[in-house]
Amino acid sequence: MSSQTFLAALTGSFSTPCADNPTVAMIEAAYRHHDMNARYINCDVKADGLADAIRGAVAMGWAGFNCSIPHKIAVLAHLDTLAESAAIIGAVNCVVIRDGKLTGENTDGKGFLDSLSGVTDPKGKDFCLLGAGGAARAIAVELALAGARRLTIVNRDAARGRDIAALINDRTAAEAMFLPWTERFAIPRDVDVLINATSVGLGDAQAMPDIDPDSLRHGMIVADVIPNPPRTALLRAAEARGCTTLDGLGMLVNQGVISVRLWFGQDVDATIMARQLQDIFGVARA
Structure with a gap:
């Protein structure tokens, strides 16, 4: 052959x-x-x-x-x-x-979904996605198709964030909403899984998405799509607050x-x- x-x-x-x-x-x-x-x-x-x-x-x-x-x-x-x-x-x-x-x-969203399956089933869960680029879009769609209950899209560019939310609402059975990314954004309390789908932290172990670290609750799952470095500042902050973390290598x-x-x-x-x-x-x- x-x-x-x-x-x-x-x-x-x-x-x-x-x-x-x-x-x-x-x-x-x-x-x-x-x-x-x-x-x-x-x-x-x-x-x-x-x-x-x-x-x-x-x-x-x-x-x-x-x-x-x-x-x-x-x-x-x-x-x-x-x-x-x-x-x-x-x-x-x-x-x-x-x-x-x-x-x-x-395969962007599918790869994330397979990695997520190692720590939780997305069905019926509430997700918060930071970012509205290609990775966020793919992950949002795969989560919705896998039975996620609600997705909150957080982004500085409102048009792009609303576009993903509308896509999910129009093409899947999941609910989605957009929230503007304000300074030190506080993660909503009803969120089960937080996903950093931005490039913040890529190649910089000290770079942290602009969120309020104290809004990371014990028991929350915090995932980062950044593969390098695998242990990002966000994941370290989440670990310190008792969250389950998932790096981008998976x-x-x-x-x-x-x-x-x-x-x-x-x-x-x-x-x-x-x-x-x-x-x-x-x-x-x-």
């Missing part, structure tokens, strides 16, 4: 994948561990070359590819079908190629597991990928 290659359509070039791109490193580690005849590589695809890149992937018999900003929406014009959540979200980060047909998936690992499953129909060992990320980010293994 010939090797299957996967395209990661990124805006920047990476000369040493394992050192420069954690996603490449963790998926390649899984391929090696399972002795899979596959490779996961980075390709620098500019906006005006997206259509050619996709045609090339089909022509070369690729099993699929991931795509990142700025291609997550532009890629929609080149797909044959969309998975349910991807259609609601309106963005795709994973494409599966079967018999020349392209199906768009979105979300990143699960996205990889889901992507490989979509491409190959095979489950890979998430532990292998998690260890690879821990080594990259300098996290002590348990």
Whole structure:
């Protein structure tokens, strides 16, 4: 069987994948561990070359590819079908190629949902999401489809926050509302799970979202989508107040597991990928 290659359509070039791109490193580690005849590589695809890149992937018999900003929406014009959540979200980060047909998936929210399942069932829970970007949108949709009762979207840009709330109310059975992100925002008392879906804390262990730390209640679940550093300032503050915490490593690992499953129909060992990320980010293994 010939090797299957996967395209990661990124805006920047990476000369040493394992050192420069954690996603490449963790998926390649899984391929090696399972002795899979596959490779996961980075390709620098500019906006005006997206259509050619996709045609090339089909022509070369690729099993699929991931795509990142700025291609997550532009890629929609080149797909044959969309998975349910991807259609609601309106963005795709994973494409599966079967018999020349392209199906768009979105693994952002699914990866988070799989990680969350390790600490709680979202069904019937009240969530508060900080941020209204692509990650927040995908997570909100997957939580709603999984049976979340209510989602509160908190964002400084009111239009974007209201847009996600309206999407949830219009396209799912969950309830959603928008709250403006004011200085030292106090997390509503009825919230079961708080999620930081912003980039605050990425690469900065001291950066803290502008919330009132004292509104983090004992027993609340506090999750952060930031994978690096895994133990963000928000999670440390939450731990100090007796909250259950969830870091961004699980979300990143699960996205990889889901992507490989979509491409190959095979489950890979998430532990292998998690260890690879821990080594990259300098996290002590348990």
